[in-house]
Amino acid sequence: MQRCIKCNSVDGVIKSGFLRGKQRFFCKLCDFYFILENENTRLPQKTNQTTILDVAKHLGIAASTVSRALNGKSDISPFTRKAVQQAAIDLDYKPNLLAQSLNKGKTNTIGVVIPNVELPFFATALASMQQVAINTGYRIMVCHSSECEAIEKLNIETLISCRVDGLLVSHSKETTSFEHIKRVIAKNIPIVHFDRVCNEITTPKVIHEDFKGSFELVEHLILQGCKKIGVMLGPEKFYISQIRLEGYKAALQKYNIPIIEEYIYYSDMNKYDGAKAFEYFINLPAPPDGVFSILSRNAIEMMVEAKKRHIKIPEEMAFVGFGDDTLCELFEPSLTVFNHFPSKVGEAAINLLIENIKNKNSLIPAVLSIQGELIIRDSSRVKTGVNSWSVGQKFTE
Amino acid sequence: MQRCIKCNSVDGVIKSGFLRGKQRFFCKLCDFYFILENENTRLPQKTNQTTILDVAKHLGIAASTVSRALNGKSDISPFTRKAVQQAAIDLDYKPNLLAQSLNKGKTNTIGVVIPNVELPFFATALASMQQVAINTGYRIMVCHSSECEAIEKLNIETLISCRVDGLLVSHSKETTSFEHIKRVIAKNIPIVHFDRVCNEITTPKVIHEDFKGSFELVEHLILQGCKKIGVMLGPEKFYISQIRLEGYKAALQKYNIPIIEEYIYYSDMNKYDGAKAFEYFINLPAPPDGVFSILSRNAIEMMVEAKKRHIKIPEEMAFVGFGDDTLCELFEPSLTVFNHFPSKVGEAAINLLIENIKNKNSLIPAVLSIQGELIIRDSSRVKTGVNSWSVGQKFTE
DNA sequence: TCAACTATCAGAAACGTTTGTGATAAGCGT
DNA sequence: ACGCTTATCACAAACGTTTCTGATAGTTGA
Numbered sequence: 001m002q003r004c005i006k007c008n009s010v011d012g013v014i015k016s017g018f019l020r021g022k023q024r025f026f027c028k029l030c031d032f033y034f035i036l037e038n039e040n041t042r043l044p045q046k047t048n049q050t051t052i053l054d055v056a057k058h059l060g061i062a063a064s065t066v067s068r069a070l071n072g073k074s075d076i077s078p079f080t081r082k083a084v085q086q087a088a089i090d091l092d093y094k095p096n097l098l099a100q101s102l103n104k105g106k107t108n109t110i111g112v113v114i115p116n117v118e119l120p121f122f123a124t125a126l127a128s129m130q131q132v133a134i135n136t137g138y139r140i141m142v143c144h145s146s147e148c149e150a151i152e153k154l155n156i157e158t159l160i161s162c163r164v165d166g167l168l169v170s171h172s173k174e175t176t177s178f179e180h181i182k183r184v185i186a187k188n189i190p191i192v193h194f195d196r197v198c199n200e201i202t203t204p205k206v207i208h209e210d211f212k213g214s215f216e217l218v219e220h221l222i223l224q225g226c227k228k229i230g231v232m233l234g235p236e237k238f239y240i241s242q243i244r245l246e247g248y249k250a251a252l253q254k255y256n257i258p259i260i261e262e263y264i265y266y267s268d269m270n271k272y273d274g275a276k277a278f279e280y281f282i283n284l285p286a287p288p289d290g291v292f293s294i295l296s297r298n299a300i301e302m303m304v305e306a307k308k309r310h311i312k313i314p315e316e317m318a319f320v321g322f323g324d325d326t327l328c329e330l331f332e333p334s335l336t337v338f339n340h341f342p343s344k345v346g347e348a349a350i351n352l353l354i355e356n357i358k359n360k361n362s363l364i365p366a367v368l369s370i371q372g373e374l375i376i377r378d379s380s381r382v383k384t385g386v387n388s389w390s391v392g393q394k395f396t397e
Numbered sequence: 398m399q400r401c402i403k404c405n406s407v408d409g410v411i412k413s414g415f416l417r418g419k420q421r422f423f424c425k426l427c428d429f430y431f432i433l434e435n436e437n438t439r440l441p442q443k444t445n446q447t448t449i450l451d452v453a454k455h456l457g458i459a460a461s462t463v464s465r466a467l468n469g470k471s472d473i474s475p476f477t478r479k480a481v482q483q484a485a486i487d488l489d490y491k492p493n494l495l496a497q498s499l500n501k502g503k504t505n506t507i508g509v510v511i512p513n514v515e516l517p518f519f520a521t522a523l524a525s526m527q528q529v530a531i532n533t534g535y536r537i538m539v540c541h542s543s544e545c546e547a548i549e550k551l552n553i554e555t556l557i558s559c560r561v562d563g564l565l566v567s568h569s570k571e572t573t574s575f576e577h578i579k580r581v582i583a584k585n586i587p588i589v590h591f592d593r594v595c596n597e598i599t600t601p602k603v604i605h606e607d608f609k610g611s612f613e614l615v616e617h618l619i620l621q622g623c624k625k626i627g628v629m630l631g632p633e634k635f636y637i638s639q640i641r642l643e644g645y646k647a648a649l650q651k652y653n654i655p656i657i658e659e660y661i662y663y664s665d666m667n668k669y670d671g672a673k674a675f676e677y678f679i680n681l682p683a684p685p686d687g688v689f690s691i692l693s694r695n696a697i698e699m700m701v702e703a704k705k706r707h708i709k710i711p712e713e714m715a716f717v718g719f720g721d722d723t724l725c726e727l728f729e730p731s732l733t734v735f736n737h738f739p740s741k742v743g744e745a746a747i748n749l750l751i752e753n754i755k756n757k758n759s760l761i762p763a764v765l766s767i768q769g770e771l772i773i774r775d776s777s778r779v780k781t782g783v784n785s786w787s788v789g790q791k792f793t794e
Numbered sequence: 795t796c797a798a799c800t801a802t803c804a805g806a807a808a809c810g811t812t813t814g815t816g817a818t819a820a821g822c823g824t
Numbered sequence: 825a826c827g828c829t830t831a832t833c834a835c836a837a838a839c840g841t842t843t844c845t846g847a848t849a850g851t852t853g854a
Binding site for chain 1: 445489491492494499513523524527528531540541557558694697728
């Protein structure tokens with residue numbers, strides 16, 4: 001016995017199927033279908049934000065006029081414009097970027113995918129990207145993959161769904177498949193890789209001097225007298241591991257030092273892996289007298305272990321690491337590093353991306369290499385005369 | 398002599414004003430207005446992303462059917478649903494979140510405003526927020542104020558324009574006016590403050606035990622025998638400075654130690670301000686024998702200076718700091734800190750916000766205080782017998 | 795003084811979704 | 825065999841902008 005919600009009569013009402021789990025009715029008299037609602041189910045929560053229509057109504061003009069007035073277009077009399085601007089302030093009108101972006105077909109937003117903000121490199125790079133973005137009128141949307149390939153893929157999907165104008169991507173350490181990147185390219189969405197790049201696909205990239213940096217660090221160790229040089233890398237498949245290993249090998253080769261497999265240690269690049277690596281090195285039949293770590297953080301962890309065992313740094317064992325940060329500077333002994341200037345990398349990456357967004361047709365897969373700098377500190381600097389053995393001895397080139 | 402672009406005749410065409418800087422024409426014959434275009438000006442760059450309409454056309458069905466099929470609604474036959482799902486994969490369809498959010502009136506996005514990612518506290522808090530967000534189906538949009546009040550206000554406006562569902566805010570150190578926060582509240586947008594909260598407005602907040610932490614740190618110094626305790630704070634107006642100063646004072650009062658203005662040092666909380674602070678303290682007529690710093694980073698900078706002058710830590714001068722991180726643990730001597738668990742703060746903040754988003758009507762301005770923990774390390778732990786003076790001497794309570 | 799022009803605004807379409815409502819063919823019971 | 829029911833789908837409105845097109849009153853010039 002249902003009353004029609006339109007003509008209010010009972011006679012003509014018949015059931016007419018279930019729709020989305022609810023009973024539907026049909027009133028023959030007024031020819032009207034309807035569903036009973038749970039009362040409280042309705043009311044779609046209307047966001048009570050001021051819209052351009054509110055402003056228009058408030059002034060008794062058209063929405064299009066408000067839009068043009070606020071956006072500084074012509075076709076608007078100074079009087080109207082003033083009135084609109086004042087009304088916008090009075091009503092605290094903030095344009096809905098969703099609607100704006102939907103209409104314009106661009107969001108002025110850049111999506112950034114990084115593995116982990118807690119790594120100082122990414123924190124600094126991110127901060128510099130933000131700075132550039134602010135100055136160029138872009139917004140930034142950051143996603144963390146937490147070093148997980150699945151989340152990285154999810155992140156990129158999310159950012160694409162958000163219709164970001166472009167992507168800045170640094171891969172997680174476990175990423176080995178790059179199908180998700182290829183799909184981005186297929187959609188013609190500008191993308192720039194930075195730091196942890198993907199060498200399988202030709203995309204614009206910003207990298208640092210991985211090879212040169214490793215080479216210089218290892219060469220420095222050699223020039224300080226080290227003869228048995230260990231290297232602590234990340235995962236074996238990891239591009240950065242590979243290229244930095246090459247730098248290591250090249251330096252050894254230059255000075256005719258044999259490359260010994262035992263001195264190459266692969267890690268998962270987690271916190272505290274430095275201790276494990278040290279454990280490994282120190283238990284070798286002939287422990288190294290110099291160690292190069294791909295992450296300076298791990299180098300410091302190794303030094304902590306070394307100090308626990310009263311090993312003299314750098315006399316008995318010297319340490320160098322890739323990447324500078326506060327800890328390297330303040331730790332005792334301070335760590336010799338190759339500074340790869342995270343902020344420059346971030347800056348270059350976002351600038352390159354913005355350039356690519358603007359000339360979307362002519363994507364040039366440029367590869368920018370940011371110049372780094374060797375900073376020699378106490379962890380490897382052997383003061384003349386202090387050394388207990390053959391230090392200062394130079395190899396012929 | 399303009400040819401009508403519609404009827405292609407010349408006779409009826411007359412000029413009809415300037416419109417947006419371009420000459421407009423009117424054709425009397427076909428009653429049609431038109432403007433000459435620069436050819437290349439046209440073509441609004443159509444984003445070539447697959448839309449729901451593309452999928453619908455591809456299958457020869459209606460867009461609404463596609464939407465319902467993909468969203469698991471009823472009313473769709475299994476056959477159709479399968480076909481739609483397959484087509485979505487084939488065409489690599491990704492829903493446009495802009496359109497979705499615009500339609501639904503919510504974005505499932507949370508806006509986060511932090512002063513600086515480079516501070517380990519915020520990096521860690523952010524990472525834990527991300528984790529929770531991923532698990533609860535929210536996205537996170539991060540903005541950095543770079544410790545600048547103006548940028549902070551801009552950030553919040555941007556996030557509101559993006560129609561985020563809620564805000565997580567930690568103020569910049571120079572923020573003194575909170576009108577922008579009041580406007581957020583007026584719009585009935587859920588907001589939760591964390592860490593650097595605003596005590597002028599009643600909003601939900603997540604804080605740490607600033608008072609208790611400071612108290613315990615200073616009490617610890619006292620119990621280790623320190624009698625002249627300096628404190629390095631942030632800006633004077635800064636809420637965190639004030640509350641932590643109170644903890645400092647309370648501890649001194651408990652042990653009947655007079656509060657001396659000279660021992661209270663305000664700073665701008667910049668990197669390397671620790672050195673300045675140390676300079677100040679050491680040049681006092683009676684330099685402190687224990688220093689508490691609001692930022693553990695600054696405490697470590699002070700220790701660096703102290704070591705340069707061969708001051709024995711902790712025997713001649715002890716140090717403690719608020720907040721733990723890697724540096725505190727690995728530096729030598731390791732720094733005694735009050736760990737305020739950044740990840741717990743982040744987690745609690747986002748959970749509280751999500752709760753408030755869901756029950757938007759009943760905003761309870763809860764204040765959560767995350768329990769911290771005193772970690773005693775070498776920078777203040779006086780080993781019995783090692784101290785050069787009155788250490789171990791306990792005050793009566 | 796009348797046609798041509800200009801300034802100013804309104805209306806409507808479009809962006810890509812979701813969802814309420816209408817429509818149709820097939821299934822079912824009496 | 826007929827009316828009621830169900831399953832399935834299409835259509836249209838709405839979200840809040842921007843922008844294209846159309847309309848009108850006033851202004852100018854010969």
